[in-house]
Amino acid sequence: MNKNFPVEFFYQVFALIASIIVVHAVYVTLVRPKAAAILAEQAVRIEAEKNYTPERSIYVLVRDFEQEACFILALWAFAIMGFKAWQTIGERRLLDAGLVPIQEGLRILPDDTRQYARNLQALPDKHRAMLLPRVMLAALERFGSTRNVQDVSSVSNTLCEGEGERLESELSMIRYIAWAIPSVGFIGTVRGIGEALGQAHRAVEGDISGVTESLGVAFNSTFIALLISIVVMFLVHQLQLLQERFVFDAQTYVDHNLIRHMQAR
Numbered sequence: 001m002n003k004n005f006p007v008e009f010f011y012q013v014f015a016l017i018a019s020i021i022v023v024h025a026v027y028v029t030l031v032r033p034k035a036a037a038i039l040a041e042q043a044v045r046i047e048a049e050k051n052y053t054p055e056r057s058i059y060v061l062v063r064d065f066e067q068e069a070c071f072i073l074a075l076w077a078f079a080i081m082g083f084k085a086w087q088t089i090g091e092r093r094l095l096d097a098g099l100v101p102i103q104e105g106l107r108i109l110p111d112d113t114r115q116y117a118r119n120l121q122a123l124p125d126k127h128r129a130m131l132l133p134r135v136m137l138a139a140l141e142r143f144g145s146t147r148n149v150q151d152v153s154s155v156s157n158t159l160c161e162g163e164g165e166r167l168e169s170e171l172s173m174i175r176y177i178a179w180a181i182p183s184v185g186f187i188g189t190v191r192g193i194g195e196a197l198g199q200a201h202r203a204v205e206g207d208i209s210g211v212t213e214s215l216g217v218a219f220n221s222t223f224i225a226l227l228i229s230i231v232v233m234f235l236v237h238q239l240q241l242l243q244e245r246f247v248f249d250a251q252t253y254v255d256h257n258l259i260r261h262m263q264a265r
Helices: 002-048 065-096 110-121 131-146 149-170 172-198 200-204 209-257
Strands: none
Touching (some): 002 065, 065 131, 065 172, 065 209, 149 172, 149 209
16 A cells, blocks of 8 residues: 555645646636626615615625635545545445455365465556455465464454554545634634724724625635535545445455355365
Protein backbone atom coordinates (compact mmCIF):
# COMPACT_ATOMS: atom_id res chain seq x y z
CA MET A 1 0.00 0.00 0.00
CA ASN A 2 2.97 2.37 0.46
CA LYS A 3 3.52 2.36 -3.29
CA ASN A 4 0.10 3.93 -3.75
CA PHE A 5 0.63 6.64 -1.14
CA PRO A 6 2.54 9.11 -3.36
CA VAL A 7 -0.14 8.75 -6.04
CA GLU A 8 -2.89 9.60 -3.58
CA PHE A 9 -0.86 12.43 -2.03
CA PHE A 10 -0.16 14.09 -5.36
CA TYR A 11 -3.78 13.54 -6.38
CA GLN A 12 -4.95 15.39 -3.27
CA VAL A 13 -2.54 18.27 -3.92
CA PHE A 14 -3.64 18.49 -7.55
CA ALA A 15 -7.31 18.30 -6.52
CA LEU A 16 -6.83 21.19 -4.07
CA ILE A 17 -5.11 23.35 -6.70
CA ALA A 18 -7.77 22.51 -9.29
CA SER A 19 -10.55 23.30 -6.79
CA ILE A 20 -9.04 26.70 -6.04
CA ILE A 21 -8.68 27.55 -9.73
CA VAL A 22 -12.17 26.40 -10.73
CA VAL A 23 -14.06 27.99 -7.84
CA HIS A 24 -12.15 31.26 -8.00
CA ALA A 25 -12.68 31.47 -11.76
CA VAL A 26 -16.43 31.01 -11.29
CA TYR A 27 -16.49 33.70 -8.60
CA VAL A 28 -14.48 36.21 -10.61
CA THR A 29 -16.35 35.73 -13.87
CA LEU A 30 -19.90 35.07 -12.65
CA VAL A 31 -20.77 35.24 -8.96
CA ARG A 32 -19.28 38.58 -7.87
CA PRO A 33 -20.24 40.55 -11.01
CA LYS A 34 -23.82 39.24 -10.78
CA ALA A 35 -23.98 39.98 -7.05
CA ALA A 36 -22.68 43.52 -7.56
CA ALA A 37 -25.23 44.15 -10.32
CA ILE A 38 -28.09 42.80 -8.19
CA LEU A 39 -27.09 44.89 -5.14
CA ALA A 40 -26.78 48.01 -7.27
CA GLU A 41 -30.22 47.43 -8.79
CA GLN A 42 -31.74 46.83 -5.35
CA ALA A 43 -30.14 50.01 -3.99
CA VAL A 44 -31.70 52.05 -6.80
CA ARG A 45 -35.13 50.52 -6.26
CA ILE A 46 -34.92 51.06 -2.49
CA GLU A 47 -34.30 54.75 -3.10
CA ALA A 48 -37.12 54.96 -5.64
CA GLU A 49 -39.74 52.76 -3.97
CA LYS A 50 -40.46 53.11 -0.26
CA ASN A 51 -42.32 49.80 0.00
CA TYR A 52 -39.80 47.79 -2.01
CA THR A 53 -38.51 44.62 -0.30
CA PRO A 54 -35.31 43.19 -1.86
CA GLU A 55 -35.41 39.54 -2.79
CA ARG A 56 -32.62 37.28 -1.63
CA SER A 57 -30.41 36.18 -4.50
CA ILE A 58 -28.16 33.12 -4.48
CA TYR A 59 -25.38 35.26 -5.96
CA VAL A 60 -25.57 37.65 -3.01
CA LEU A 61 -25.69 34.77 -0.54
CA VAL A 62 -22.46 33.21 -1.80
CA ARG A 63 -20.48 36.27 -2.92
CA ASP A 64 -18.12 36.67 0.05
CA PHE A 65 -14.66 35.17 0.53
CA GLU A 66 -15.74 32.80 3.30
CA GLN A 67 -18.34 31.15 1.06
CA GLU A 68 -15.76 30.86 -1.70
CA ALA A 69 -13.38 29.11 0.71
CA CYS A 70 -16.18 26.75 1.78
CA PHE A 71 -16.90 25.77 -1.81
CA ILE A 72 -13.19 25.17 -2.43
CA LEU A 73 -12.97 22.89 0.61
CA ALA A 74 -16.16 21.08 -0.39
CA LEU A 75 -14.95 20.47 -3.94
CA TRP A 76 -11.64 19.21 -2.56
CA ALA A 77 -13.45 16.84 -0.21
CA PHE A 78 -15.63 15.57 -3.09
CA ALA A 79 -12.51 14.84 -5.14
CA ILE A 80 -10.85 12.90 -2.29
CA MET A 81 -14.03 10.94 -1.56
CA GLY A 82 -14.45 10.15 -5.25
CA PHE A 83 -10.92 8.78 -5.40
CA LYS A 84 -11.44 6.59 -2.34
CA ALA A 85 -14.81 5.36 -3.59
CA TRP A 86 -13.23 4.50 -6.95
CA GLN A 87 -10.51 2.50 -5.15
CA THR A 88 -13.06 0.62 -3.06
CA ILE A 89 -15.24 -0.19 -6.07
CA GLY A 90 -12.15 -1.44 -7.92
CA GLU A 91 -11.33 -3.76 -5.04
CA ARG A 92 -14.91 -5.01 -4.88
CA ARG A 93 -14.61 -6.24 -8.48
CA LEU A 94 -12.13 -8.87 -7.28
CA LEU A 95 -14.94 -10.51 -5.32
CA ASP A 96 -16.31 -11.71 -8.67
CA ALA A 97 -12.95 -12.55 -10.23
CA GLY A 98 -12.56 -16.10 -8.88
CA LEU A 99 -9.00 -15.60 -7.65
CA VAL A 100 -8.72 -19.16 -6.31
CA PRO A 101 -11.10 -21.38 -8.31
CA ILE A 102 -12.23 -24.17 -5.99
CA GLN A 103 -15.02 -26.49 -6.99
CA GLU A 104 -17.78 -27.28 -4.54
CA GLY A 105 -16.89 -30.30 -2.43
CA LEU A 106 -13.16 -30.00 -3.11
CA ARG A 107 -10.89 -29.95 -0.06
CA ILE A 108 -7.65 -27.99 0.32
CA LEU A 109 -4.90 -29.85 2.12
CA PRO A 110 -1.82 -28.13 3.58
CA ASP A 111 0.32 -29.55 0.78
CA ASP A 112 -1.96 -27.94 -1.83
CA THR A 113 -1.51 -24.38 -0.60
CA ARG A 114 1.53 -23.62 -2.81
CA GLN A 115 -0.41 -24.52 -5.91
CA TYR A 116 -3.27 -22.17 -5.04
CA ALA A 117 -0.90 -19.46 -3.84
CA ARG A 118 0.77 -19.33 -7.26
CA ASN A 119 -2.45 -18.00 -8.79
CA LEU A 120 -2.40 -15.09 -6.35
CA GLN A 121 1.34 -14.47 -6.70
CA ALA A 122 0.94 -14.26 -10.48
CA LEU A 123 -1.41 -11.30 -10.19
CA PRO A 124 -0.13 -7.83 -11.18
CA ASP A 125 1.39 -5.83 -8.34
CA LYS A 126 -1.57 -3.45 -8.35
CA HIS A 127 -4.04 -6.28 -7.71
CA ARG A 128 -1.79 -8.25 -5.37
CA ALA A 129 -1.64 -5.21 -3.04
CA MET A 130 -5.43 -5.17 -2.65
CA LEU A 131 -7.17 -6.55 0.41
CA LEU A 132 -8.70 -9.75 -0.96
CA PRO A 133 -5.53 -11.21 -2.57
CA ARG A 134 -3.48 -10.27 0.50
CA VAL A 135 -5.88 -11.99 2.88
CA MET A 136 -6.20 -15.11 0.73
CA LEU A 137 -2.45 -15.39 0.23
CA ALA A 138 -1.81 -14.94 3.94
CA ALA A 139 -4.45 -17.57 4.72
CA LEU A 140 -2.89 -20.10 2.35
CA GLU A 141 0.61 -19.47 3.67
CA ARG A 142 -0.52 -19.79 7.28
CA PHE A 143 -2.42 -23.01 6.54
CA GLY A 144 0.62 -24.45 4.79
CA SER A 145 2.89 -23.71 7.73
CA THR A 146 0.63 -24.42 10.73
CA ARG A 147 -1.91 -26.88 9.27
CA ASN A 148 -4.43 -25.28 11.61
CA VAL A 149 -7.69 -23.92 10.21
CA GLN A 150 -8.35 -21.88 13.35
CA ASP A 151 -5.07 -20.03 12.87
CA VAL A 152 -6.04 -19.30 9.27
CA SER A 153 -9.36 -17.84 10.38
CA SER A 154 -7.65 -15.66 12.99
CA VAL A 155 -5.17 -14.33 10.44
CA SER A 156 -7.86 -13.44 7.92
CA ASN A 157 -10.00 -11.73 10.57
CA THR A 158 -6.99 -9.77 11.84
CA LEU A 159 -6.06 -8.58 8.36
CA CYS A 160 -9.63 -7.52 7.60
CA GLU A 161 -9.94 -5.68 10.90
CA GLY A 162 -6.62 -3.94 10.25
CA GLU A 163 -7.81 -2.90 6.79
CA GLY A 164 -11.00 -1.51 8.29
CA GLU A 165 -8.99 0.53 10.80
CA ARG A 166 -6.70 1.79 8.03
CA LEU A 167 -9.62 2.92 5.89
CA GLU A 168 -11.16 4.58 8.91
CA SER A 169 -7.95 6.50 9.70
CA GLU A 170 -7.60 7.66 6.08
CA LEU A 171 -10.96 9.42 6.37
CA SER A 172 -9.44 11.81 8.93
CA MET A 173 -8.53 14.38 6.26
CA ILE A 174 -12.08 14.42 4.91
CA ARG A 175 -13.48 14.75 8.43
CA TYR A 176 -11.09 17.63 9.05
CA ILE A 177 -12.40 19.37 5.92
CA ALA A 178 -15.98 18.75 7.04
CA TRP A 179 -15.08 20.37 10.39
CA ALA A 180 -13.22 23.26 8.73
CA ILE A 181 -16.13 24.30 6.49
CA PRO A 182 -18.48 25.50 9.28
CA SER A 183 -15.45 26.99 11.05
CA VAL A 184 -14.75 29.13 7.98
CA GLY A 185 -18.41 30.12 8.02
CA PHE A 186 -18.13 31.24 11.64
CA ILE A 187 -15.09 33.32 10.68
CA GLY A 188 -17.34 35.13 8.23
CA THR A 189 -19.88 35.59 11.02
CA VAL A 190 -17.28 37.17 13.30
CA ARG A 191 -16.00 39.37 10.49
CA GLY A 192 -19.49 40.57 9.59
CA ILE A 193 -20.46 41.29 13.18
CA GLY A 194 -17.17 43.13 13.71
CA GLU A 195 -17.78 45.30 10.66
CA ALA A 196 -21.34 45.98 11.82
CA LEU A 197 -20.13 47.09 15.24
CA GLY A 198 -17.56 49.33 13.57
CA GLN A 199 -20.38 51.15 11.80
CA ALA A 200 -22.63 51.50 14.85
CA HIS A 201 -22.06 55.28 14.92
CA ARG A 202 -23.60 55.56 11.44
CA ALA A 203 -26.63 53.58 12.59
CA VAL A 204 -27.07 56.01 15.47
CA GLU A 205 -27.12 58.84 12.93
CA GLY A 206 -29.86 57.03 11.00
CA ASP A 207 -27.87 55.29 8.24
CA ILE A 208 -28.21 51.56 8.84
CA SER A 209 -27.25 50.39 5.34
CA GLY A 210 -23.67 49.56 6.32
CA VAL A 211 -24.76 47.67 9.42
CA THR A 212 -27.33 45.60 7.56
CA GLU A 213 -24.83 44.77 4.80
CA SER A 214 -22.25 43.61 7.35
CA LEU A 215 -24.82 41.55 9.21
CA GLY A 216 -25.79 40.01 5.87
CA VAL A 217 -22.17 38.88 5.46
CA ALA A 218 -22.29 37.33 8.94
CA PHE A 219 -25.49 35.37 8.45
CA ASN A 220 -24.92 34.40 4.82
CA SER A 221 -21.50 32.88 5.49
CA THR A 222 -22.80 30.73 8.35
CA PHE A 223 -25.89 29.69 6.39
CA ILE A 224 -23.93 28.55 3.32
CA ALA A 225 -21.20 26.87 5.38
CA LEU A 226 -23.70 24.82 7.37
CA LEU A 227 -25.53 23.73 4.21
CA ILE A 228 -22.29 22.61 2.58
CA SER A 229 -21.20 20.84 5.77
CA ILE A 230 -24.45 18.84 5.84
CA VAL A 231 -23.86 17.60 2.28
CA VAL A 232 -20.20 16.76 2.92
CA MET A 233 -20.94 14.82 6.11
CA PHE A 234 -23.68 12.85 4.37
CA LEU A 235 -21.24 11.78 1.64
CA VAL A 236 -18.57 10.96 4.24
CA HIS A 237 -20.96 8.55 5.96
CA GLN A 238 -21.91 7.00 2.62
CA LEU A 239 -18.24 6.45 1.78
CA GLN A 240 -17.58 4.94 5.21
CA LEU A 241 -20.54 2.61 4.74
CA LEU A 242 -19.22 1.55 1.33
CA GLN A 243 -15.81 0.75 2.79
CA GLU A 244 -17.19 -1.12 5.80
CA ARG A 245 -19.42 -3.23 3.58
CA PHE A 246 -16.48 -4.07 1.35
CA VAL A 247 -14.32 -5.22 4.27
CA PHE A 248 -17.19 -7.33 5.63
CA ASP A 249 -17.88 -8.84 2.19
CA ALA A 250 -14.18 -9.61 1.70
CA GLN A 251 -14.02 -11.38 5.04
CA THR A 252 -17.17 -13.35 4.21
CA TYR A 253 -15.76 -14.22 0.79
CA VAL A 254 -12.56 -15.66 2.29
CA ASP A 255 -14.52 -17.68 4.85
CA HIS A 256 -16.96 -19.07 2.30
CA ASN A 257 -14.70 -19.59 -0.72
CA LEU A 258 -11.42 -20.58 0.91
CA ILE A 259 -11.34 -21.37 4.61
CA ARG A 260 -14.33 -23.71 4.64
CA HIS A 261 -12.61 -25.86 2.01
CA MET A 262 -9.48 -26.31 4.14
CA GLN A 263 -8.94 -29.66 5.82
CA ALA A 264 -5.91 -30.36 8.00
CA ARG A 265 -5.98 -34.10 7.25
